[in-house]
Amino acid sequence: MSAAKRGNPLIILLVEDNPADVRLTQEALREGKMAIDLLVAKDGRQAMDMLRRKPPFSEMPRPDIILLDLNMPKMDGREALAQIKRDPALKAIPVVVLTTSKAEEDILRSYNLHCNCYITKPVEFDQFMHIVRSIEDFWFSIVKLPPKPDPV
Amino acid sequence: MKISHKLTLIFLGLALGPLVLGSILTYIDARDAFIRQTRTRLDTVAALEEHGIEKLLQEYTEQAQQLANNPALLENLNWMLYLGDVEAAEKVAFMLEEVVAVSDELVALEIISPEGKVVASTRPERVGSMVEEKQKPLDEGMLHIDRLYRDQDRRLLIQFDEPLYYNLERPLGSLKLLMQADDLQALTDDYSGLGVTGEILLARRTPDHSSAELLAPTRFDPDATLNRTIHLTSSSPLMFAFDPDTIQNSDWTDYRGKRVLASTRLIRSAGWALVVKIDRDEALNEAKMLANGMMQIFILVSLCTLLVALAVSRSLTLPLIRLTQTAHRIASGETNLRVNIDSANEIGSLADSFNIMAQTLTEYGEELERRVQQRTEQLRKANTALRQEVRQRLRAARILSDERNRLRTLIENLPCGIVVKDRNSRYNLINRSQMHLLGLESTRQALGRTAMDLHPGEAAKVALEDDERVMSTGEPLINVERIQVNPGMHNHHTLITKAPLRNKDNEIVGLVGIIYDITERKQIEQRLIQTAEELQRSNAELEQFAYIASHDLQEPLRMMTSFIQLLQRRYHGKLDAEADEYITFAVDGAIRMQRLINDLLAYSRVGTRGGEFESVDCGQIVQAAMDNLHLAIEESQARIELDSLPTLLADPSQLTQLFQNLLANAIKFRGENTPEIRIEASESGGGWRFCVRDNGIGIALDARERIFQIFQRLHSREEYEGTGIGLALCQRIVLRHGGRIWVESEPGKGSAFFFTLPVNTV
Numbered sequence: 001m002s003a004a005k006r007g008n009p010l011i012i013l014l015v016e017d018n019p020a021d022v023r024l025t026q027e028a029l030r031e032g033k034m035a036i037d038l039l040v041a042k043d044g045r046q047a048m049d050m051l052r053r054k055p056p057f058s059e060m061p062r063p064d065i066i067l068l069d070l071n072m073p074k075m076d077g078r079e080a081l082a083q084i085k086r087d088p089a090l091k092a093i094p095v096v097v098l099t100t101s102k103a104e105e106d107i108l109r110s111y112n113l114h115c116n117c118y119i120t121k122p123v124e125f126d127q128f129m130h131i132v133r134s135i136e137d138f139w140f141s142i143v144k145l146p147p148k149p150d151p152v
Numbered sequence: 153m154k155i156s157h158k159l160t161l162i163f164l165g166l167a168l169g170p171l172v173l174g175s176i177l178t179y180i181d182a183r184d185a186f187i188r189q190t191r192t193r194l195d196t197v198a199a200l201e202e203h204g205i206e207k208l209l210q211e212y213t214e215q216a217q218q219l220a221n222n223p224a225l226l227e228n229l230n231w232m233l234y235l236g237d238v239e240a241a242e243k244v245a246f247m248l249e250e251v252v253a254v255s256d257e258l259v260a261l262e263i264i265s266p267e268g269k270v271v272a273s274t275r276p277e278r279v280g281s282m283v284e285e286k287q288k289p290l291d292e293g294m295l296h297i298d299r300l301y302r303d304q305d306r307r308l309l310i311q312f313d314e315p316l317y318y319n320l321e322r323p324l325g326s327l328k329l330l331m332q333a334d335d336l337q338a339l340t341d342d343y344s345g346l347g348v349t350g351e352i353l354l355a356r357r358t359p360d361h362s363s364a365e366l367l368a369p370t371r372f373d374p375d376a377t378l379n380r381t382i383h384l385t386s387s388s389p390l391m392f393a394f395d396p397d398t399i400q401n402s403d404w405t406d407y408r409g410k411r412v413l414a415s416t417r418l419i420r421s422a423g424w425a426l427v428v429k430i431d432r433d434e435a436l437n438e439a440k441m442l443a444n445g446m447m448q449i450f451i452l453v454s455l456c457t458l459l460v461a462l463a464v465s466r467s468l469t470l471p472l473i474r475l476t477q478t479a480h481r482i483a484s485g486e487t488n489l490r491v492n493i494d495s496a497n498e499i500g501s502l503a504d505s506f507n508i509m510a511q512t513l514t515e516y517g518e519e520l521e522r523r524v525q526q527r528t529e530q531l532r533k534a535n536t537a538l539r540q541e542v543r544q545r546l547r548a549a550r551i552l553s554d555e556r557n558r559l560r561t562l563i564e565n566l567p568c569g570i571v572v573k574d575r576n577s578r579y580n581l582i583n584r585s586q587m588h589l590l591g592l593e594s595t596r597q598a599l600g601r602t603a604m605d606l607h608p609g610e611a612a613k614v615a616l617e618d619d620e621r622v623m624s625t626g627e628p629l630i631n632v633e634r635i636q637v638n639p640g641m642h643n644h645h646t647l648i649t650k651a652p653l654r655n656k657d658n659e660i661v662g663l664v665g666i667i668y669d670i671t672e673r674k675q676i677e678q679r680l681i682q683t684a685e686e687l688q689r690s691n692a693e694l695e696q697f698a699y700i701a702s703h704d705l706q707e708p709l710r711m712m713t714s715f716i717q718l719l720q721r722r723y724h725g726k727l728d729a730e731a732d733e734y735i736t737f738a739v740d741g742a743i744r745m746q747r748l749i750n751d752l753l754a755y756s757r758v759g760t761r762g763g764e765f766e767s768v769d770c771g772q773i774v775q776a777a778m779d780n781l782h783l784a785i786e787e788s789q790a791r792i793e794l795d796s797l798p799t800l801l802a803d804p805s806q807l808t809q810l811f812q813n814l815l816a817n818a819i820k821f822r823g824e825n826t827p828e829i830r831i832e833a834s835e836s837g838g839g840w841r842f843c844v845r846d847n848g849i850g851i852a853l854d855a856r857e858r859i860f861q862i863f864q865r866l867h868s869r870e871e872y873e874g875t876g877i878g879l880a881l882c883q884r885i886v887l888r889h890g891g892r893i894w895v896e897s898e899p900g901k902g903s904a905f906f907f908t909l910p911v912n913t914v
Contacts, residue, residue, distance in 0.1 A: 018707075018711075020711045020714075020715070021711075024714055024715075024718070027718060100706060100707055100710065121710065123706075123709065123710045123713050123714070123746050124713055124714070124717055124743070125713065125714040125715070125717035125718050125721065126717060126721075128714060
């Protein structure tokens with residue numbers, strides 16, 4: 001059952017320290033067809049707090065997918081990825097690493113930490129748009145996501 | 153002395169010497185044997201004679217004793233003497249008469265009373281007379297036989313006195329017997345076995361013991377009995393007979409004064425001396441005859457020997473004399489003379505040899521003559537050659553001297569140090585350069601001294617060790633770096649070469665050293681190393697900087713690009729035309745900057761982020777590059793031809809980049825033509841030479857170096873897009889692989905980019 005059919009907006013947690021990138025992502029998603037709730041965490045620690053509904057994020061809904069940047073202050077994306085995939089309650093949530101890094105070691109490491117896919121941010125806006133839409137398409141139309149557990 | 157005389161003497165000596173010696177020994181031996189034989193004979197005779205005398209005296213004694221022990225006589229005598237019985241006296245007289253009558257030898261019997269009065273006698277006129285003192289028995293009770301005398305009738309009588317006892321205890325006086333001693337006289341006249349001078353003497357001592365009275369006739373004095381007394385001397389055999397202890401001498405002389413051989417006996421029962429003797433001359437007569445015989449033989453042998461010796465020596469020396477004479481004559485020039493000795497013995501051989509020698513001598517003489525001439529000729533030639541040789545030598549010596557001068561000048565003025573040291577590392581030679589290097593003012597200061605003598609210290613110790621190693625092993629030391637200590641100045645770095653110096657017997661007698669002062673070079677080297685290190689560091693820093701810069705530039709650039717594009721997307725046509733144009737310029741600039749940064753990043757990554765070298769198939773690499781460029785290739789309809797390309801050791805992504813850049817350039821700078829590109833590869837100098845050839849616009853000659861520098865562009869941006877990094881990157885990649893890159897081109901007709909890659913072992 002697709003999220004769109006459910007009538008509820010799809011929830012994406014974007015973990016990104018750069019507000020410009022957040023804005024770009026929002027702009028890209030706005031041009032899409034689906035109703036998407038974009039939640040933003042500005043670093044890894046905040047992302048984990050939100051995912052674990054620590055105050056003040058106790059009302060935080062469980063995201064359908066996480067877009068995770070790697071280079072961030074406080075807790076970087078690598079650590080956040082490791083924690084998510086170690087956490088039995090969280091590890092089912094697909095994590096898409098979205099970063100400017102093309103370094104092979106980053107790519108390999110992320111997959112070793114069980115990220116679900118790794119995407120390099122393109123320089124040009126058109127291409128970025130294309131990618132965001134592709135993510136939207138792929139994860140919310142093509143892929144069957146795991147069922148959400150009932151909120152406690 | 154002549155050989156013949158010598159030979160004769162030797163012959164005589166050899167023959168007669170042993171003969172004389174043998175004769176003398178034989179004579180002495182024979183003489184002793186004769187003497188011994190004679191003595192034995194004399195002893196035998198003496199023993200027989202002694203026995204005869206003793207036996208005779210024994211017979212006499214027994215007769216007297218028998219008579220003295222007659223019981224009837226003694227009974228009657230006892231009666232007569234002690235009882236005055238006349239009848240008994242008559243009976244006694246009668247018995248005496250009877251005994252005398254029946255006896256051949258008894259002349260008279262008398263009985264003498266103990267008082268010395270004749271009481272009975274066969275001679276009646278003596279009865280009643282007293283016995284003369286000297287005729288008394290000497291000792292009572294003993295038989296005395298030492299009375300020998302002649303009576304009135306010149307009969308030789310021997311008197312015995314026998315004591316008479318009645319019943320063995322009463323003395324009855326003595327019985328006096330007078331017997332003829334003819335038997336005794338007869339005993340000494342048998343001279344058989346005693347030659348012609350042999351004699352037997354029987355004697356008794358005179359009362360004063362100084363002389364002896366002969367008791368029997370001798371050979372030379374038949375009337376000797378009681379007629380002749382002989383004075384006893386120490387050489388008298390009679391003396392020895394009487395008293396053997398007093399005389400040791402056996403060289404005796406008899407009463408006639410002749411030397412005699414003798415055997416003596418003492419007739420014990422009478423105290424007489426018996427001497428059996430023979431003249432020494434007679435005893436040795438046979439020995440003398442033997443000696444005479446031997447002398448005759450000796451003389452005969454001597455004569456024979458002499459004759460033989462003379463003959464032999466003459467037969468030996470005669471040919472020798474002839475040889476000598478011939479030799480003298482040959483010596484004086486008669487070289488054709490020969491000796492003629494027909495003999496088969498050594499002398500003959502000698503003569504033959506002599507003849508052969510003479511012949512050979514003659515031949516040699518001729519040969520010698522010929523050789524002398526030959527030699528004279530040779531000497532003359534040699535002399536000429538020698539003079540020439542001397543001239544040549546003198547010239548050579550001059551050349552050598554010039555050569556030495558040149559060499560000396562050369563050594564003196566060489567810019568490097570030259571030394572020659574002896575076996576004990578003492579300087580024998582030192583040139584000016586080395587003198588300066590050692591800080592000396594004159595080369596003499598170093599001669600005969602060692603490095604240690606000049607500047608003691610660690611450097612000198614090392615130098616001496618080097619010397620010893622070279623001289624003991626014979627291995628040269630080549631271009632070894634050593635410090636040369638020079639007091640008062642800084643230390644010099646030198647490059648030394650030391651080689652052993654050998655004499656003609658190949659013994660090491662020293663060494664030759666060559667010293668280069670490389671202090672300056674060393675300093676330059678040091679600076680060069682420092683510079684290189686600094687360069688490397690700054691290069692690395694630069695690369696790091698370029699990488700980080702380009703990487704960190706990416707992020708803000710991406711923001712700029714993204715939002716300008718967003719702006720263009722959202723507001724295109726909504727603002728005025730000018731605003732649209734500005735936005736277009738900004739997007740274009742951002743995109744170019746993006747490319748520039750990417751290219752710069754790639755350029756800086758060649759050194760710092762290069763991958764491992766691995767075996768790559770260049771065909772596949774080119775194919776990958778063409779795949780990356782497929783849009784451009786399709787668009788330009790470029791034709792690309794490939795040779796068969798090798799497999800070699802390289803960084804595959806960089807190699808891909810290299811080919812991609814070159815192909816991209818070939819397409820980009822195609823001009824009006826459809827690009828025709830050819831990739832060639834050929835082996836060259838231990839590696840491969842690649843060529844990417846196009847038919848494009850070509851490159852001006854003066855730009856062919858410049859195009860490989862970073863940010864160098866030959867065309868305006870309007871003509872050809874580009875960052876000016878592509879070929880610089882190519883060069884960097886080729887350099888990293890150890891090759892080089894260059895271009896050959898004809899403007900308007902095309903370019904050929906060449907690069908080489910060495911074949912690294914897989």
